Amino acid sequence: MKRLTGVFLLLIGFVISSKGQQTIGTYLGDESALYAATKQVNQFFRRFNSEEDLKGNRIYKGSKHFRNPKTRRKYLKVLFDNETSQINADAKNGFIAQVTNGASPFFLDFHGGEWFAEVRTKFLYHGKEETAILFMELQEEKVGSKWVIKNVYFEPFVKLFEKEKENKEKFLHPLSHELAFMNLQRIFSDKSEVEEYTANDFRPDHLSLFLFEIKRSSLEFKSVTDLTFHFFQADNWYFELKEFNRSGYNTGWLIANLVKANEQEKDLLRKYIYFENR
């Protein structure tokens, strides 16, 4: 109950703060829900770290309000999707306790790595609509930074390179070299199963194939359809950030999934997200 009161007071704070905003035109009435919404990923970072006031103004290092642990605990409670994601209450409380721990608090770092974006997109592939999942990372440069495509998952490529689990028929026999590999002629004549003649550890590089198909004009970008961020920055925790476009006060960029995970489990999670161990 006490917790709920805290969240309510924070929301009231957002509403009251709206009176202090500068005005820029003809205005509409109640915008309390818009104040409560976490409107940008940037705002998620600031609220997570308690680096902005209730009006959304940046609090800079040196101010007594900068990263205030008390405010952080309040902010963090409203940064979870409390309507659909059903995040375990114990996990949530454990996470908040750890990241606001007085001795060694954890703060999200935009340039700290260990987080990436999963961008669902729609492409036309040989005229047919297909989903491509792009994995994007923020890359630091000599000057500034930029988002780069780190990986891609494209279902048609998976099907194209699916190898038989127990292949006992399609192989190049161990004395092929004595005939100067003349039997290559046979394997390349059957295009559909050429992957069977590759090494056991062969994994097609989807990104290279993807770029090749784009350059050949076989793939045509249509639209972005969904966006998720995966955060691995906090010790022993993984969380997922998504945007919730709905009515009410629990909207915008919110934590949609939270998992306690050690480094080994994080590696497994990363592979799972990248479709490497599914």
Next chain:
Amino acid sequence: MKSLYKILFVILLSSSIQVNLFAQDEVSPERKQAIDSLALEKVKDLGKYISIIGNKDTEFSEANRVIERALELFADGSQMGVSSLSRPDVKYYGVREYFERLMALNYDRVTIQWFNIQYISDLERQPDGKYVGVITIYQRFQGESDDGLKYMDTTKKDITIYVERKETQIGGRIIGFWDVLLGDIRVTETTT
């Protein structure tokens, strides 16, 4: 409006004469505030231009003149990415195309109302040295025809701003100033 621009221009100019800001990575809080104000003014101008362009009472030649003015606010090649609640796929328009489509809508009355809220991100540096930020605003668009037909939506607009350090020569002296241009705009229909 022009005088306000002048004041902001002078503030930005005077606060930056003696410092070589190309070498500087962080924008100070004071300068960030001045840049935010300038960017918000541009966003506000854009709202006004959209009202004029979308209004049937606006002469064709005047609407085209306003489109040219509106385009001056944007960096070259900027796009609008629009999605609605019923159609989540993003539809992409060049800014000129977006304005021309708006002009073609031909409502008898167009009202653009703002929610009294805007959120301005931090400025991040790009590899080309420019800074980039995002301003989020909420608007309600209402188009009404004399025959009673009405279209209304509320949208969240995430507007890219590019902030660039430039130099100009005044009276033989090279003076630096900050230039703000609008970039891509993501328009999302909301339930508000």
